[in-house]
Amino acid sequence: MNKNLTFDSIIIGSGQAGNPLAFFLAAQGETVALVEKGKLGGTCVNTGCTPTKTYVASARRAWELTQSKRLGIHTSSTPEIDLKQIWQQKENLIDSTRAGLQQGLEENKQIKVFNGVGKFLQPNLIQVGDDQLEAKKIYINVGTRPRIIPGFENTRYFTNESILELKEIPNHLLIVGGSYVGLEFAQIFKRLGSKVTVLEKGERIIHQEDPDHSQLVQEMLEAEGVQFELHSTCLSGKNWGKSQVKVQIDCHGEKKAVRGSHLLLATGREPNTDLLQLELAKVNTDERGFIRVSEKLETNIKGIFALGDCNGKGAFTHTAFHDFEIIKDHVSGAKKKKIRDRILNYALYIDPPFARAGITKTQALNSNKSYLFAEMPMSQINRAKEKGEMQGKMEVLVEEKSGVIAGAMICGPGADEIIGIFLTAMYGNLHVDVLKNGVFTHPTVTELIPTLLQSLQPLKK
Numbered sequence: 001m002n003k004n005l006t007f008d009s010i011i012i013g014s015g016q017a018g019n020p021l022a023f024f025l026a027a028q029g030e031t032v033a034l035v036e037k038g039k040l041g042g043t044c045v046n047t048g049c050t051p052t053k054t055y056v057a058s059a060r061r062a063w064e065l066t067q068s069k070r071l072g073i074h075t076s077s078t079p080e081i082d083l084k085q086i087w088q089q090k091e092n093l094i095d096s097t098r099a100g101l102q103q104g105l106e107e108n109k110q111i112k113v114f115n116g117v118g119k120f121l122q123p124n125l126i127q128v129g130d131d132q133l134e135a136k137k138i139y140i141n142v143g144t145r146p147r148i149i150p151g152f153e154n155t156r157y158f159t160n161e162s163i164l165e166l167k168e169i170p171n172h173l174l175i176v177g178g179s180y181v182g183l184e185f186a187q188i189f190k191r192l193g194s195k196v197t198v199l200e201k202g203e204r205i206i207h208q209e210d211p212d213h214s215q216l217v218q219e220m221l222e223a224e225g226v227q228f229e230l231h232s233t234c235l236s237g238k239n240w241g242k243s244q245v246k247v248q249i250d251c252h253g254e255k256k257a258v259r260g261s262h263l264l265l266a267t268g269r270e271p272n273t274d275l276l277q278l279e280l281a282k283v284n285t286d287e288r289g290f291i292r293v294s295e296k297l298e299t300n301i302k303g304i305f306a307l308g309d310c311n312g313k314g315a316f317t318h319t320a321f322h323d324f325e326i327i328k329d330h331v332s333g334a335k336k337k338k339i340r341d342r343i344l345n346y347a348l349y350i351d352p353p354f355a356r357a358g359i360t361k362t363q364a365l366n367s368n369k370s371y372l373f374a375e376m377p378m379s380q381i382n383r384a385k386e387k388g389e390m391q392g393k394m395e396v397l398v399e400e401k402s403g404v405i406a407g408a409m410i411c412g413p414g415a416d417e418i419i420g421i422f423l424t425a426m427y428g429n430l431h432v433d434v435l436k437n438g439v440f441t442h443p444t445v446t447e448l449i450p451t452l453l454q455s456l457q458p459l460k461k
């Protein structure tokens with residue numbers, strides 16, 4: 001039976017911004033409809049951060065066993081990898097996270113969850129199944145999905161979602177796309193026992209990073225046996241017999257191709273905004289379908305907001321959560337928080353992690369400001385030596401005039417946590433001397449930050 005229901009707010013998408021927002025608005029006394037077409041918790045919980053980092057942990061443990069001899073530990077047998085159990089462990093973690101969320105939503109009398117695809121009928125009217133929901137405020141948090149490139153329509157392929165359902169280790173995994181998703185899975189499956197080949201159309205992997213960083217990460221993965229085919233233009237796939245796939249990686253000249261047992265497409269994301277009938281609400285998007293928003297996340301239509309990956313202003317869980325913080329700040333009246341307050345930062349969870357904050361060397365060289373630069377290889381850092389993990393380095397960029405840190409990159413043990421030291425200094429607008437004069441705990445990677453800063457020199461091309 002059709003129902004017409006009125007709420008104070010409607011949230012479309014149970015993602016990293018939508019869930020905390022539902023609880024916050026409810027605590028303000030609002031009635032809230034939360035519309036979700038799939039599983040509660042969105043990408044990060046179900047098919048993104050949580051499952052991949054669980055797999056990274058298992059893969060790390062498998063790799064550690066192969067390294068134990070070097071550290072004087074002799075094991076009597078080769079480790080047996082049980083992907084079914086790794087899968088189960090990840091399922092358990094996801095289930096418990098989702099169960100906590102579901103319980104919180106069910107117990108909250110102010111929130112009602114609707115299962116189904118939310119679509120606009122008018123700027124303040126949403127259709128979900130047979131129900132029509134009305135509210136003065138609508139928050140869109142619909143996230144993104146894997147982008148499938150042309151040429152693979154009739155090929156057996158996996159995405160970041162379906163590959164997490166495998167129960168047996170692929171014999172030879174081909175991965176199209178040498179960026180965050182592709183590289184994390186490349187190392188995971190190599191360490192779990194697959195042969196892995198990454199096919200990247202560009203001249204280098206992680207093309208948004210500095211070229212020497214692309215090189216560094218490629219060399220680290222190659223040292224573990226991951227193979228790379230760069231300049232893989234003109235890609236297309238086809239099934240090869242019952243159990244293989246063949247990917248054409250150059251359709252000119254020698255017509256090069258590679259064959260494998262499994263194929264993962266990791267070629268970027270596209271926004272789920274096409275499901276929303278945004279045209280009926282006259283909400284503007286950019287040419288790629290991301291919703292255009294102001295600094296306070298409002299769309300061109302008053303009362304309609306877009307948060308998280310679907311607004312194209314961030315592509316991470318922490319940026320989606322910060323979008324929630326911005327809305328919270330505006331609803332509660334402080335009205336100080338803005339998108340531009342945040343400093344770009346993230347970690348690529350290969351092991352050891354590659355973490356970055358602020359600008360790159362390439363960006364610094366292309367700007368009209370002068371910068372100081374310092375770097376230090378992990379091979380000079382005692383803690384890294386003691387752990388026997390000396391790949392990677394630490395780098396920092398300081399704006400010469402202000403003496404404030406503009407960018408940092410750490411690739412090495414604990415990099416994803418240590419980058420927070422630079423970020424704190426950057427958020428606090430601290431002069432670099434504060435860190436340079438600090439005394440940090442021994443033996444840590446962090447204790448070398450003052451030494452790193454003592455070697456700052458003008459950044460040169």
Ligand SMILES: Cc1cc2nc3c(=O)[nH]c(=O)nc-3n(C[C@H](O)[C@H](O)[C@H](O)COP(=O)(O)OP(=O)(O)OC[C@H]3O[C@@H](n4cnc5c(N)ncnc54)[C@H](O)[C@@H]3O)c2cc1C
Pocket residue numbers: 012013014015016017018035036037038039040041042043044045047048049050052116117118119141142143144160181272275276307308309310314315316317318320349
């Ligand atoms: C493999 C992988 C690993 C990742 N690892 C990390 C990491 O380590 N660290 C990090 O910071 N980020 C990571 N990310 C990115 C992170 O997952 C996203 O940035 C984050 O989940 C974005 O959250 P969101 O709130 O924008 O939307 P999402 O979490 O994508 O949630 C959107 C929700 O909206 C629902 N929806 C869509 N359309 C509709 C509709 N019309 N009606 C109803 N519901 C709808 C979807 O089903 C989904 O549940 C990873 C991503 C992937 C793919």
Ligand SMILES: NC(=O)c1ccc[n+]([C@@H]2O[C@H](COP(=O)([O-])OP(=O)(O)OC[C@H]3O[C@@H](n4cnc5c(N)ncnc54)[C@H](O)[C@@H]3O)[C@@H](O)[C@H]2O)c1
Pocket residue numbers: 149176177178179180181182184199200201202205206207232235266267268269315316346347348349
């Ligand atoms: N640790 C993390 O924070 C983390 C981990 C995984 C994913 N993510 C998020 O997921 C998003 C998506 O990651 P992603 O790696 O899928 O996408 P991406 O957009 O970062 O990279 C896509 C890659 O595929 C390549 N590619 C695109 N079209 C191709 C083609 N036709 N042939 C061959 N190669 C092609 C591109 O050159 C690029 O290297 C990221 O923006 C990131 O925010 C974050």
